[in-house]
Each structure stands twice: as structure tokens, then as C-alpha cells.
Amino acid sequence: MTMIDRKLLKKESVGPLMAVLRDSGRRIIAPQSVGSAPGAWYRELGPEDELDLEHLTTLSPKSAFLPMVEEILRFRNEGKRIVIDDCKIQAQPTVIFGSRPCDTRALHALDAVFLRQPEDMFFREKRAATTVITFSCAAADPDCFCTSVGGGPRDPEGSDLLVTGIGNDCWLVEVWTLKGKQVVELAPHLFQPAGEVETECLVAKVPVRFSLDDVRKHLPVLFNDEEFWREQSLACLGCSSCAFVCPNCSCFDIQDEADLKGGSRLRCWDSCGQKLFTLHASGHNPRGGQSQRWRQRVMHKFSYLPEKEGLIGCVGCGRCSRACPADMNLVERLTAIAEARV
Amino acid sequence: MTADNVYQPYLMRIERAIDEAPGIKTFRLLFQDEESGKNFQFRAGQFGEYSVFGEGESTFCIASSPTRKGYIECTFRQTGRVTAALAGLNEGDTIGFRGPYGNVFPLEDWKGKNLLFIAGGIALPPLRCVIWNALDLRENFRDVSILYGARSVGDLVYKYELDEWGKRDDVRLATTVDPGGEAPDWKGEVGFVPHVLEKMNPSSDNTIALVCGPPIMIKLTLPVLAKLGFAPGDTFTTLENRMKCGVGKCGRCNVGKYYVCVDGPVFTLEQLQGMPNEY
Amino acid sequence: MQLIIGFAKGSNGRRRPLFARSPEQLDQLILEDNPPLNLAVYLRKPEIKRLGKAGVVATPAILRSVLQLAAENQYHDSEALFLALDADGAVVELSAVDQIAAFVSSSPNTPFPSGDGIQSKDREERFAYWQQEFERCIRCYACRASCPMCYCEQCIADSNQPQWVPVPPHTLGNLEWHVARAMHLAGRCVGCGACSKACPAGIPLGLMNQFLAELVEKEFGQRAGMATKLDYPLSVFNVKDREDFIK
Numbered sequence: 001m002t003m004i005d006r007k008l009l010k011k012e013s014v015g016p017l018m019a020v021l022r023d024s025g026r027r028i029i030a031p032q033s034v035g036s037a038p039g040a041w042y043r044e045l046g047p048e049d050e051l052d053l054e055h056l057t058t059l060s061p062k063s064a065f066l067p068m069v070e071e072i073l074r075f076r077n078e079g080k081r082i083v084i085d086d087c088k089i090q091a092q093p094t095v096i097f098g099s100r101p102c103d104t105r106a107l108h109a110l111d112a113v114f115l116r117q118p119e120d121m122f123f124r125e126k127r128a129a130t131t132v133i134t135f136s137c138a139a140a141d142p143d144c145f146c147t148s149v150g151g152g153p154r155d156p157e158g159s160d161l162l163v164t165g166i167g168n169d170c171w172l173v174e175v176w177t178l179k180g181k182q183v184v185e186l187a188p189h190l191f192q193p194a195g196e197v198e199t200e201c202l203v204a205k206v207p208v209r210f211s212l213d214d215v216r217k218h219l220p221v222l223f224n225d226e227e228f229w230r231e232q233s234l235a236c237l238g239c240s241s242c243a244f245v246c247p248n249c250s251c252f253d254i255q256d257e258a259d260l261k262g263g264s265r266l267r268c269w270d271s272c273g274q275k276l277f278t279l280h281a282s283g284h285n286p287r288g289g290q291s292q293r294w295r296q297r298v299m300h301k302f303s304y305l306p307e308k309e310g311l312i313g314c315v316g317c318g319r320c321s322r323a324c325p326a327d328m329n330l331v332e333r334l335t336a337i338a339e340a341r342v
Numbered sequence: 343m344t345a346d347n348v349y350q351p352y353l354m355r356i357e358r359a360i361d362e363a364p365g366i367k368t369f370r371l372l373f374q375d376e377e378s379g380k381n382f383q384f385r386a387g388q389f390g391e392y393s394v395f396g397e398g399e400s401t402f403c404i405a406s407s408p409t410r411k412g413y414i415e416c417t418f419r420q421t422g423r424v425t426a427a428l429a430g431l432n433e434g435d436t437i438g439f440r441g442p443y444g445n446v447f448p449l450e451d452w453k454g455k456n457l458l459f460i461a462g463g464i465a466l467p468p469l470r471c472v473i474w475n476a477l478d479l480r481e482n483f484r485d486v487s488i489l490y491g492a493r494s495v496g497d498l499v500y501k502y503e504l505d506e507w508g509k510r511d512d513v514r515l516a517t518t519v520d521p522g523g524e525a526p527d528w529k530g531e532v533g534f535v536p537h538v539l540e541k542m543n544p545s546s547d548n549t550i551a552l553v554c555g556p557p558i559m560i561k562l563t564l565p566v567l568a569k570l571g572f573a574p575g576d577t578f579t580t581l582e583n584r585m586k587c588g589v590g591k592c593g594r595c596n597v598g599k600y601y602v603c604v605d606g607p608v609f610t611l612e613q614l615q616g617m618p619n620e621y
Numbered sequence: 622m623q624l625i626i627g628f629a630k631g632s633n634g635r636r637r638p639l640f641a642r643s644p645e646q647l648d649q650l651i652l653e654d655n656p657p658l659n660l661a662v663y664l665r666k667p668e669i670k671r672l673g674k675a676g677v678v679a680t681p682a683i684l685r686s687v688l689q690l691a692a693e694n695q696y697h698d699s700e701a702l703f704l705a706l707d708a709d710g711a712v713v714e715l716s717a718v719d720q721i722a723a724f725v726s727s728s729p730n731t732p733f734p735s736g737d738g739i740q741s742k743d744r745e746e747r748f749a750y751w752q753q754e755f756e757r758c759i760r761c762y763a764c765r766a767s768c769p770m771c772y773c774e775q776c777i778a779d780s781n782q783p784q785w786v787p788v789p790p791h792t793l794g795n796l797e798w799h800v801a802r803a804m805h806l807a808g809r810c811v812g813c814g815a816c817s818k819a820c821p822a823g824i825p826l827g828l829m830n831q832f833l834a835e836l837v838e839k840e841f842g843q844r845a846g847m848a849t850k851l852d853y854p855l856s857v858f859n860v861k862d863r864e865d866f867i868k
């Protein structure tokens with residue numbers, strides 16, 4: 001990736017910038033507080049809504065590309081005939097304002113699945129119509145481990161614009177793609193040229209917590225060590241929290257909902273952590289035990305996906321560790337794998 | 343109709359519905375859109391996702407041969423929600439079909455070789471496709487042997503075709519039922535497939551073995567094939583795993599780094615030996 | 622006993638379940654006032670059962686869960702050992718179901734926690750409130766996974782013949798799921814709050830269960846986790862059942 005341009009943006013210009021984006025027909029997805037729910041949530045930002053860039057979001061912005069529920073087919077009954085109707089593929093031009101470097105990096109993993117032939121055009125259209133404005137992280141918490149998986153709090157990978165705080169209520173805006181350039185050109189009067197501000201950049205320090213190389217080396221060897229995986233997953237309750245808050249996870253289910261007149265085929269999020277995921281109609285379950293499902297989660301992200309697609313299925317955002325009711329803590333598990341004596 | 347939608351099925355009309363065995367049916371399907379029907383091509387080994395609109399989709403192999411144009415056939419056992427809905431449909435009804443998906447049996451690599459088909463129960467359909475494909479191109483292959491077994495006489499599928507194959511002098515057919523499954527007029531073998539295979543003692547020389555059956559049959563048949571000298575690279579089988587999208591995206595059928603729907607369902611024993619046992 | 626189940630210090634200020642099988646692991650045991658989980662949920666897990674007979678560091682909520690499980694034939698006499706603290710702070714060992722029942726009935730009855738005012742709102746407001754909350758539900762089933770009473774091998778949500786609960790997490794489906802779960806827990810929920818704590822979306826699920834628990838207590842005089850015998854109002858017919866709430 002090569003940077004195209006650098007600009008400065010004052011915090012007071014954010015409101016006017018949002019207005020310009022809206023006027024251009026784009027909807028804005030940004031983190032906000034919702035009711036009494038803890039943390040921040042990616043929602044459509046209306047003119048009256050307040051941006052919340054302080055709090056961690058429970059979910060990543062992946063639902064802007066892969067909604068929790070999405071109609072992929074629509075059909076109706078006409079007497080004995082079945083008619084397939086158009087369903088919504090055209091995506092509204094969108095700006096994600098306030099993604100994090102980790103979430104943005106995860107888009108590559110989603111691309112690898114959905115843009116691989118045959119292309120999933122629902123995803124493709126949304127991807128093409130969306131501009132991603134990422135905010136570098138000025139703060140990190142002990143659950144963050146982006147630097148252990150090849151990322152970082154100011155990693156531009158996948159961003160159209162990367163925004164970094166430089167103090168004095170001002171941001172450095174790095175333009176990395178033509179899409180990002182288009183956004184800047186919508187409101188050039190709101191941006192100032194950027195001078196030498198590198199030393200003022202407010203970026204968190206995220207220490208590397210384990211050796212990814214050792215994890216990748218050890219996983220194939222550890223595969224058959226059933227006791228190892230059983231110990232690791234003793235506390236796991238088998239919910240889907242980790243998979244659903246994860247920006248990389250993309251497995252889905254397909255469900256029909258219809259009445260006598262017709263209905264839809266829907267795509268919805270699913271997780272390999274659930275017992276039903278691999279259950280055959282015969283009753284046979286290739287991954288019938290929770291330890292096998294836990295092993296699959298780790299192997300898929302850190303062994304199979306790298307081998308198959310050349311990318312790690314984890315960006316170190318730490319959401320799984322924050323969401324897990326049993327405090328499984330992925331970093332601890334990965335560290336144990338990296339330090340295992342094989 | 344959005345042509346670009348990978349999840350959109352062809353509309354198919356059930357032209358023929360045949361009761362094969364208790365709970366097992368075969369559908370012959372015609373493409374509602376004639377153009378699509380004319381242009382449709384597939385190869386032996388591939389499968390499809392068959393829809394009952396409003397209930398869902400189910401994964402079956404395409405059980406008819408690609409040499410027979412104009413229609414496709416599928417055979418299924420009533421097991422769950424979608425197959426129950428399918429079983430309730432009649433000739434003239436409409437279902438959906440997405441495909442052809444998956445990889446293929448490399449018949450072109452087998453020219454001049456002997457073919458040995460071993461199947462059990464409801465697992466004959468994936469091999470039936472290859473059998474007819476091979477018989478329609480009979481001059482390409484040397485000996486064609488088929489060993490097919492089921493729990494009982496009533497559970498044999500494609501009974502009418504077994505008769506046909508048995509009558510041909512260019513096919514060596516052996517059918518068997520489990521002990522206790524024979525009928526008074528049963529003229530075939532009685533015994534489990536792996537035992538009958540050992541009795542048959544087929545030569546592994548220049549022979550490709552294709553095995554499809556319930557997990558227990560496969561587990562006991564593979565050692566027999568090994569004993570007979572069949573190389574893992576010359577032993578083919580098909581894997582079944584729970585599937586939804588059929589195109590390598592939903593993640594369900596994932597075994598190690600493979601997707602059964604894209605990298606399979608056809609695998610050699612050699613490939614299986616390099617995969618985690620999660621299928 | 623082959624293992625002790627309790628809590629240990631977790632990561633980043635959290636607490637995590639501890640399955641201690643060695644003295645070093647035992648050293649990690651802490652007493653937790655605000656447990657993030659109801660440890661009783663692990664009692665029926667095959668992965669834990671195979672480790673052997675367990676001793677559980679038990680809070681009143683855990684003991685009531687075990688009693689309810691016993692009443693439902695899911696926990697049997699002396700299957701595990703429970704280490705509870707009596708009023709003087711002394712450790713009491715409880716194993717037989719009757720022992721647990723006696724201990725629970727001698728402990729002060731914890732009042733239902735107050736419901737944030739939502740209970741006092743009218744029907745339309747309450748429905749709007751839950752619609753807003755369930756819009757955030759991602760159907761991760763952490764609520765079900767963390768609940769000791771949700772032990773069904775095949776949950777109603779897993780059935781697709783018929784499809785009782787829609788799988789996709791649209792708001793209506795989420796509402797159906799949570800109402801179904803609340804109804805299945807009416808008179809069975811001991812109010813441990815594990816579901817609310819487990820929910821990654823911060824939905825106060827316990828309020829629904831509490832509402833029904835209060836209703837069952839008011840109408841049938843039953844409270845979960847108090848008796849060793851099942852007298853479950855929704856499956857037992859009593860001629861004396863009042864019907865004045867049926868309008």
C-alpha cells in the first residue's frame with residue numbers, strides 16, 4: 001500500500017463532514033451509545049446522533065458487509081408455479097466512520113471467502129459501495145493483541161482513510177486509496193495540509209504477547225493431543241459469543257422463512273462452536289465434543305486459513321476475550337500453544 | 343430474476359418419482375427453462391443443493407450420468423426436514439436445484455483400466471452416476487465390476503438397474519444382503535460387503551477402486567482393499583459432510599483446510615489419509 | 622473428590638471458573654462475591670463429569686440451582702460435594718439433597734432484585750423496551766449456555782421439525798427465542814443472573830425471568846430451588862389452582 005496524501009482535520013469539522021457525506025447520498029455507520037447498553041455500537045449515524053470514539057465496541061463493523069440476517073432469495077407461489085423474485089443486491093453508498101485498524105484488517109479475510117469464485121454479490125456490492133475510515137487506537141487494553149498477529153494500532157491495511165489523533169483536537173488524515181481521496185474531495189475546505197506531525201501522533205503501545213510463528217509451527221503437531229484441547233476448553237460453555245463478536249468469523253447458516261404465499265431464503269451468522277454446526281441428519285457429528293470444536297476454532301484461524309489463503313484468521317482485537325462469559329481468553333490459549341513442548 | 347446470484351437455484355419440474363426402497367426415493371428432474379436445460383453440463387461426482395422453497399435445501403449427488411442429456415436425477419432418503427418435504431412432493435411439482443458443485447471423478451485418467459465399484463445401501467447413487475458414465479463409454483475401460491450390498495433385499499436401490507447390469511456380459515455384478523436380509527427367492531450373496539469383497543478376490547492390477555457406503559462399511563472395506571494390493575492413490579471415495587452453501591463459503595463442511603463442497607466430495611484414500619478425521 | 626470447582630482470578634480483572642485438580646491449582650481459588658457465572662452449569666457437562674467427583678465452592682444461588690436440578694432428576698444424592706459458608710462464616714459440607722434443602726431453607730430468603738422500573742411501565746412501553754433490547758441480540762445463546770436449567774440435549778431452538786423458534790436473529794425471532802426461554806424457565810429460574818452477565822450485548826435478560834418468577838410465586842406459591850420434590854406449576858394440575866388471573 002502507498003499513501004496518496006496527508007491532511008489535517010479539526011475535530012470541530014467532523015459535524016460538517018458528516019453533513020456533507022449525508023448530502024452526497026452516503027449513509028454513515030459509526031460507533032454510538034445505544035440505550036443503556038454498555039460500550040459503543042456501530043449504527044447508522046443520523047444528524048442528531050452523537051459519535052462515540054471513546055468506548056470499545058462489542059461488535060465489529062462486519063455487519064455492514066455481512067449483516068446478521070440477509071435475504072439472499074425471494075420466492076412466491078403462484079398456484080402450482082413458483083416464481084423467484086428479485087431481492088435487494090444494490091448497496092447504498094456507505095461510509096464506516098470509526099473502524100479500528102484491527103476491524104479493517106479483518107476485511108481481507110472476509111474478502112478471501114466471499115470474493116473467491118463464485119463471488120457472493122451481496123457482499124461484493126456492499127464492499128464496493130463502502131468507504132472505510134479507520135481511527136488509529138490511542139489507547140489499548142490488556143485484551144488487545146493486534147501486534148502479535150501482524151497488525152498494529154496504526155496499521156493502514158484495508159483503510160481508505162486512516163485517522164490518527166495528534167492532540168489539540170486535531171487529527172492527521174492519511175489518504176491510502178482513491179475511495180478515500182473521493183471523500184476528502186467532497187469537502188476540501190474542511191481539510192488542511194499536514195506538515196510534520198509524526199512525533200505528535202497519539203498511538204497506543206501494544207506489546208507482542210506470543211510468537212505467532214511458534215503457534216503455527218506447533219498447531220499441526222498438537223492436533224492429535226486430545227488431552228491438550230480438553231484442558232484448554234474445560235470452561236467453554238459452547239455459546240457463539242466469540243464467533244459473533246469476531247471481525248474475522250464469517251461462517252453462516254441458510255434458513256427459509258415462508259408462508260403459503262411465499263417467502264425468503266435468509267443467510268444468518270453461525271458458529272462452529274455450536275454442536276449443531278456439523279451435525280449430520282443421520283445423527284453422526286464429526287465434532288461432537290466441545291474440545292473438538294474449540295480445536296477447530298484455533299486450527300481454522302491459525303493453521304488452515306494461513307495454509308489455504310495465506311492470511312491469519314485473527315486480527316487481535318480481543319473482543320472474544322472480552323465477550324466470553326467463561327473468560328477463555330484466546331491470548332492465554334495461544335501463548336500456551338506457542339510455549340507447548342512438542 | 344437476478345442472474346448473478348450464486349444462491350439462486352434453477353427451477354426444476356419433477357418428471358418422475360420412483361420409490362426405490364422404504365424411505366428412499368429417486369426424482370428425475372427437468373429444467374423448467376429449456377435453455378438452461380440444454381446448456382446444463384456436469385461431470386460424474388458432482389452434487390447439487392436441492393430446494394423445497396420454504397423448507398430449505400438438501401445436498402445430494404447428481405445420480406444420473408452426464409452422458410444422458412436433458413435431465414438430472416437425484417436419490418435421497420427421508421431423514422430430516424427438507425427430505426421429508428421432498429418425499430411429500432409428486433410428479434409435476436417444482437423444486438430448486440443449485441449446481442453442479444464439487445470436484446469430479448477423473449474418468450479420463452482411467453482409460454484402459456479396470457474399474458471396481460463397491461457400494462452399500464443409500465451410497466450407491468454417487469457411484470451409479472459413474473457406472474452409467476463408464477458404461478456409456480464402455481470401450482474406454484477394461485473390466486467393470488460392481489459389488490453392491492444393502493441390509494436387506496428391500497433396501498437395495500435401483501433394483502431395476504441391478505437387473506440390467508446383471509444381464510450385461512461386459513459387467514461383473516455381485517449383489518449381497520446382510521445375513522438375515524435375504525428373501526426366499528434371493529439369488530445373490532449373503533454377507534457383509536467387506537466379506538463378499540474378500541471372497542470376490544478382485545485383482546488390484548491396473549484397477550481403480552471406487553468405494554461409497556456408510557462409515558462402518560468403509561471402515562471395514564478399506565483394509566480389505568489394502569490387503570488386495572490397492573494403492574491409496576487408486577482408491578476413490580466420496581465424503582459427506584453437513585453442507586449449506588455448497589460453494590465453499592459458509593464453512594460448515596470444512597475438514598482441515600479443505601471444503602468438502604469445493605475440494606471434494608471426491609477424494610482418494612491418499613488424500614483422506616492426510617486430512618483430520620472430522621467427517 | 623477428584624476436583625474442586627470454584628473461581629480463580631481471570632484475565633484483565635475478570636474471574637474465571639477453576640477446575641482444580643492439584644495443590645498448585647487449588648492455590649488459585651478465590652471467594653467471589655459477584656460471580657460472573659453460575660458454576661452449577663458445569664455439573665452436567667460430560668467434560669467435567671469425566672474428571673471425577675467434584676467439590677463445588679457454593680453460593681446460595683448455586684445451592685438453589687442444585688436443588689432445582691435435583692427436583693428435576695438432574696442431580697442425584699451425593700453426586701457432588703458442596704462447600705458453603707454458614708451465617709458465621711464457617712465452611713459447611715453439603716452432599717445429600719436433603720442436607721442442601723435444609724441449608725437453603727435456613728438461609729435468609731434473598732428478595733428478588735428490583736427491576737430497574739421496567740415492571741411498572743404499561744404494556745406498550747414494556748414491549749417497546751424489549752423490542753429495542755432484542756434488536757441488539759445476536760443469538761449467540763450465551764444466555765442458554767450459561768444457565769444451569771438449560772440442560773436439554775435438544776433445545777427447542779434446535780428443533781427444525783417443526784421450526785418452533787426462527788433461527789435468524791431478526792428482532793421478531795429474537796423476541797420469540799427469549800419469550801420461549803423465559804416460559805421454559807418460569808418457576809424454574811433461581812435468579813442467579815448468569816444469563817444477564819453472560820450476554821455480550823448487555824441485555825438485562827434476567828428481568829424477564831424475574832417477572833415470571835414473581836408471577837409464579839404470586840399465583841402458585843412456588844419458588845424455584847427451595848424444594849427437593851418437583852411440584853412444578855406448569856406441569857402439575859391442582860384442583861385448588863386459582864383461575865382469577867384468566868380474563
